[in-house]
Amino acid sequence: MKKELTIFDNPKNVKRLRYGFFVALVLILIAESFVEMHGEFSVEHFYGFYAVYGFISYVLLIFVAKLLRKIIMRKEDYYDE
Amino acid sequence: MMNSILPPALIFILGAVLIPFLRGKAKAIYMLALPVVVFIILLNLSLGNTWIVDFWGYELIMGRVDKLSLIFAYIFTIMAFLGILFALQVKDNLQHVSGIIYAGSTLGVVLAGDFLSLYLFWEIMAVSSTFLILASRTKASREAGFRYILVHLIGGLFLLAGIVLYVQKTGTIAFDYIGLSGLDSYLIFIGIALNAAAIPFHAWLPDAYPMGTPTSTVFLSAFTTKSAVYLLIRTFPGADILLVMGGLMVSVPIFYAVLENDIRRVLSYSLMNQVGFMLVGIGIGSELALNGAVAHAFCHIIYKALLFMAAGSVLQMTGKIKCTEIGGLYKTMPLTCLFCMVGAASISAFPLFSGFVSKSMIISASAHEKIFLIWMVLQFASTGVVDHAGIKVPFFTFFGHDAGIRAKEPPLNMLVAMGIAAGLCVGLGVFYQPLYNMLPFPVHFEPYTGSHVVGQLQLLLFGALAFTLLILSGYYVPEVRSKNLDADWTYRKFGRFCYGILDRGLNSLNRISEGLLMGAVKGLVSFFKSAAVKIALFVSVNIWLLLGYRDKRLEIKKNRLYNDIIQGTLPIGIGAAVAISFILLVFILT
Numbered sequence: 001m002k003k004e005l006t007i008f009d010n011p012k013n014v015k016r017l018r019y020g021f022f023v024a025l026v027l028i029l030i031a032e033s034f035v036e037m038h039g040e041f042s043v044e045h046f047y048g049f050y051a052v053y054g055f056i057s058y059v060l061l062i063f064v065a066k067l068l069r070k071i072i073m074r075k076e077d078y079y080d081e
Numbered sequence: 082m083m084n085s086i087l088p089p090a091l092i093f094i095l096g097a098v099l100i101p102f103l104r105g106k107a108k109a110i111y112m113l114a115l116p117v118v119v120f121i122i123l124l125n126l127s128l129g130n131t132w133i134v135d136f137w138g139y140e141l142i143m144g145r146v147d148k149l150s151l152i153f154a155y156i157f158t159i160m161a162f163l164g165i166l167f168a169l170q171v172k173d174n175l176q177h178v179s180g181i182i183y184a185g186s187t188l189g190v191v192l193a194g195d196f197l198s199l200y201l202f203w204e205i206m207a208v209s210s211t212f213l214i215l216a217s218r219t220k221a222s223r224e225a226g227f228r229y230i231l232v233h234l235i236g237g238l239f240l241l242a243g244i245v246l247y248v249q250k251t252g253t254i255a256f257d258y259i260g261l262s263g264l265d266s267y268l269i270f271i272g273i274a275l276n277a278a279a280i281p282f283h284a285w286l287p288d289a290y291p292m293g294t295p296t297s298t299v300f301l302s303a304f305t306t307k308s309a310v311y312l313l314i315r316t317f318p319g320a321d322i323l324l325v326m327g328g329l330m331v332s333v334p335i336f337y338a339v340l341e342n343d344i345r346r347v348l349s350y351s352l353m354n355q356v357g358f359m360l361v362g363i364g365i366g367s368e369l370a371l372n373g374a375v376a377h378a379f380c381h382i383i384y385k386a387l388l389f390m391a392a393g394s395v396l397q398m399t400g401k402i403k404c405t406e407i408g409g410l411y412k413t414m415p416l417t418c419l420f421c422m423v424g425a426a427s428i429s430a431f432p433l434f435s436g437f438v439s440k441s442m443i444i445s446a447s448a449h450e451k452i453f454l455i456w457m458v459l460q461f462a463s464t465g466v467v468d469h470a471g472i473k474v475p476f477f478t479f480f481g482h483d484a485g486i487r488a489k490e491p492p493l494n495m496l497v498a499m500g501i502a503a504g505l506c507v508g509l510g511v512f513y514q515p516l517y518n519m520l521p522f523p524v525h526f527e528p529y530t531g532s533h534v535v536g537q538l539q540l541l542l543f544g545a546l547a548f549t550l551l552i553l554s555g556y557y558v559p560e561v562r563s564k565n566l567d568a569d570w571t572y573r574k575f576g577r578f579c580y581g582i583l584d585r586g587l588n589s590l591n592r593i594s595e596g597l598l599m600g601a602v603k604g605l606v607s608f609f610k611s612a613a614v615k616i617a618l619f620v621s622v623n624i625w626l627l628l629g630y631r632d633k634r635l636e637i638k639k640n641r642l643y644n645d646i647i648q649g650t651l652p653i654g655i656g657a658a659v660a661i662s663f664i665l666l667v668f669i670l671t
Binding site for chain 2: 005034037038050054058061064065068
C-alpha cells in the first residue's frame with residue numbers, strides 16, 4: 001500500500017490553516033493603506049471596496065443560486081423519460 | 082526561409098490518417114511529432130498570405146499570417162501537443178484520429194483568409210469533434226453527440242447562408258473586418274456566436290462536453306469556442322451586442338456552476354464564463370480590450386485544459402466525477418491535486434498565475450472606457466469564478482468529505498501533460514512579457530501595480546472568506562444529484578411536446594400515411610443500413626487482413642464495427658462517409 005497523505009485529518013492542521021487565512025485577510029486589508037489605489041470609478045476609492053464587494057458578491061451568488069435551484073432543478077433522469 | 086508545401090491544417094489532417102497503421106512507441110512518437118513539426122513551421126512563417134490555391138477562379142488563402150492569427154495558431158498547436166500527450170495511453174484510435182483532425186481543422190479556420198476554406202475547415206471541425214463526444218460509447222454520449230452535431234450543422238448553415246450573401250454583395254470570398262450591418266453579417270455573426278457558445282446559442286456546450294472520455298474532453302475544451310473568439314475579434318470587434326452577450330455569459334453560467342453536481346459540467350459552465358470575458362473584451366473593441374481578449378484566450382486554453390485534465394484523471398482513476406461521489410482524493414492523488422490547484426489559482430486570476438495578467442487587461446479596458454455596469458458585472462463574475470472553479474472543483478474533489486476512494490495517480494504521460502500545463506500557467510503569470518509581445522497591438526499595460534494586486538487579492542480572499550463562513554454555518558449550497566434545466570430544454574422537451582401535439586392533431590392523416598409510407602421507408606432504411614454495413618465491412622475487412630488481423634481478433638473487430646453501425650454509435654460519420662464514397666464510386670464507374 002502506498003503511503004497516504006493525512007495532514008488534514010488532524011483538526012489541529014485545519015485550525016492552523018484557518019488562522020493563517022484570517023491573518024492573510026487582515027494583512028491584505030492593511031496593505032491597502034500602503035499603496036495608492038487609482039481607479040476610474042469613485043467607488044474604488046472607498047477603503048476596502050474590493051473586500052466588501054467580493055464578500056457581498058459571493059454571498060449574493062450563493063443565495064440567488066439557491067433560489068434558482070427551486071426553479072430549474074429536476075431529477076437526474078429528467079430527460080430520459 | 083523554410084516553408085512547407087502543406088499548410089499546418091493539412092499536416093494534421095492528412096497526418097492523422099497514418100495513425101491506425103502504427104503501433105506502440107512508433108505511434109506515440111509519431112503523434113507527438115505532428116504538433117512539433119507544425120510549431121516549427123509556424124515559427125518560420127513570415128507575415129503575409131501563403132498557401133494560396135486557385136479554385137475555379139476563386140483564390141483560396143490557407144495561410145493568412147498576421148500577429149492575430151499567428152498567436153492563435155501557436156496556442157492551438159501547443160494545446161494539440163498537450164492534448165495528445167495526455168491521451169497517449171488511450172488504445173482507441175478513433176479518439177486519436179478525430180482529436181488530431183479536430184486540432185488541424187481549427188488551425189485551418191484560424192489561418193483561413195477566405196470564406197471558402199474557412200467554411201470547409203469549420204465543418205470538419207464540427208464533425209471531428211462530434212466523434213470525440215461519441216468516443217465514450219455510452220447511450221448518453223451518443224444522444225448528446227447527436228444533439229451536438231445537429232446544433233452545429235444548423236449553425237454551419239447560418240454561416241453558409243451569410244457567406245453566400247456576403248460573396249454576392251462584395252464579389253470576393255476574401256474576408257477581414259465585417260461589422261454588423263445587413264442580413265449577411267447577422268447570419269455570419271450567428272454562425273460564429275453559436276460556436277462561441279454565446280447566450281442564447283450556448284446549450285450544446287454544457288450538454289455535450291461532459292459526455293466525452295476523460296481525455297477527449299480536454300481536446301473539446303480548447304478549440305471550438307476559442308476559434309470562434311478569434312473570428313469574432315477579426316470580423317466583429319466593437320460590436321455592442323457582444324457586450325450584452327458577454328455580460329450574460331460571465332454572469333448566468335456561474336449560478337449553474339454553483340448548483341451543478343458533475344465536475345466536468347461545472348467546468349463547462351466555467352468555460353462559458355471565461356469566454357464571456359473574451360466577448361466583453363471584443364465588444365469593448367479598444368486596443369487594450371482586444372489585446373486582453375487574445376491574451377485571455379491564450380492563458381485560458383492552458384488552464385482550462387489543465388482543469389479538465391485533472392477532472393479527467395479523477396474520472397479515469399476512480400470512474401466517478403460527481404461531487405456527491407468523490408472527495409478526499411488529495412490523500413492518494415497529491416500531484417493531480419496540486420496541478421488542479423494551480424489551474425484553479427490561474428482561472429481565479431490569482432496574482433503570479435496566468436489568468437491575472439490577461440483578465441486584468443479586459444477589466445481595466447472596461448474601466449478606461451467608463452462602462453461602469455460591465456465593470457461591476459466583471460468584478461462580480463470574478464468572484465463567481467473563485468467559487469466554482471477556484472474552490473468548488475478542487476475542494477469537493479480533493480478535500481471536502483472523504484468518500485473513502487483510494488485511487489492511484491494517473492499514468493506518467495498524464496502527469497507530465499498536467500505538469501507542463503501547470504508550469505505554463507505559472508510561467509505566464511510571472512514572465513508575461515513574451516506573451517504581451519505576441520499580442521496583435523502594442524501593449525502599454527502593467528498588470529502588477531500595487532492597486533491591481535491589492536484589489537484583486539481583497540476580492541479573492543474575501544470571497545473565499547464568504548465561502549468559509551457559509552460552509553461552516555451550513556448555508557452553502559448542498560451537493561445534490563440533479564439535472565438543472567438550461568436552454569437545451571427547448572429542443573429536448575419543448576420540441577418533443579410540440580411534436581406530440583402535432584402528432585395528435587394530424588393523427589388521422591398520420592394513420593393513413595403511416596401504413597403506406599412507413600412500410601416503404603422502413604424497407605428502404607433497413608436496405609441502406611444493411612448496405613452500409615456490408616460496404617463498411619467489406620472495405621474494413623480487407624484492410625484488416627492487410628494489417629495482419631486473423632481469426633479471433635478479426636472476428637472481434639468485425640463484430641464491433643457491425644454493432645457500432647447497427648446501433649448507431651457512429652450514426653452520421655460512417656454512414657455518410659460510406660454513402661458519399663459509394664456515390665462517388667458509382668459516379669466514376671458509370
